[in-house]
Structure formats: C-alpha cells, structure tokens
Amino acid sequence: MSDLGERLIAAAREAARNAYAPYSRFSVGAALLMEDGGIVTGANVENASYGLSLCAETVAVATASAAGRMREIVAVGIVGGVQDAAGTDPVLPCGRCRQVLNEAADLNRGDLTVYCSGLSGGPVEEYRLSALLPHAFGPKALGLE
Ligand code: THU
Secondary structure, X not given: OOXXXXXXXXXXXXXXXXXXXXOOXXXXXXXXXXXXXXXXXXXXXXXXXXXXXXXXXXXXXXXXXXXXXXXXXXXXXXXXXXOOOOOOXXXXXXXXXXXHHHHHHHHOOOOOEEEEEEOOOOOOEEEEHHHHOOOOOOHHHHOOO
C-alpha cells in the first residue's frame, strides 16, 4: 500500500475515536486528502432518531465544505468496525456517501482514490470512486461547475 494510503487510514482511525455511535456501536472514521497535502476528517454521528444518523464520510465532506474547501478533495481513507472489537475487515462507503463523495470528485478531478480498511487494522484496499459508483449523477450533469 502507498504511503499516502497508510497516512489517510491512520488519520481515519484517529478520527473514528470521536465517533458518536452509541446505538450501532459501529465506529467509522473518514480522512480526506486535500490538494495541499492537508487532511480533513470526520466520524459518524448517530441520533436517538436512528434514521437521522450521519456517516463519517458525509461529516468529513461537510467539514471541508464549511471551510470553503469542497473543490480541493483528492482522496479519502475510510475505516470502520464494531467498537471494542478487533475489526480488520475493510469498510467501504455506503451508497449515499459514494454520491456525496462524487460531488467533490466532480468539482475537482472527476474521480477520487478511496482507501478502505478495518477499525483496528487489517489490509488497506484501494478503489476508484468511479468504480464504486459508475455512471454517477453529478453537478456536471446539471451544467453547473
Ligand atoms: N456508517 C458510516 O459512517 N459510513 C458508511 O459508509 C457506512 C455506515 C455508519 C452509519 C452508522 O452510524 C453506523 O456506521 C452503522 O451503520
């Protein structure tokens, strides 16, 4: 695995420590690589009204957007797993988060590298967002850029 992938996964594991996931007890962390080499992170935020829960990737993208950095995202690292368990199976982004990440991809290079791993270790898998969400609908489809 690339140094970049390892760095993003390490940042995602650190971010997952701040997951608010008392209901599922499944912590997820996401780390976005920005154009300047900086990292913006997020973790899942659950709600007593379960369906309102926010995924880690969405929180990370919203954090980047709030800083005016939506167009600077070039890669993402994602980890997840059951809290207090030795989870090493890679977690891939849910369908909604693929769409949220695609918005950032479409505003920048048209694609993102997605690194996925387990909460407490395990292999790092590398994907293209375009392979995880082929034929995506995005801002370019609206003629807005
Ligand atoms: N979750 C994420 O944060 N990202 C994903 O891509 C998949 C699921 C969260 C939502 C919920 O808090 C917990 O994982 C269990 O579904």
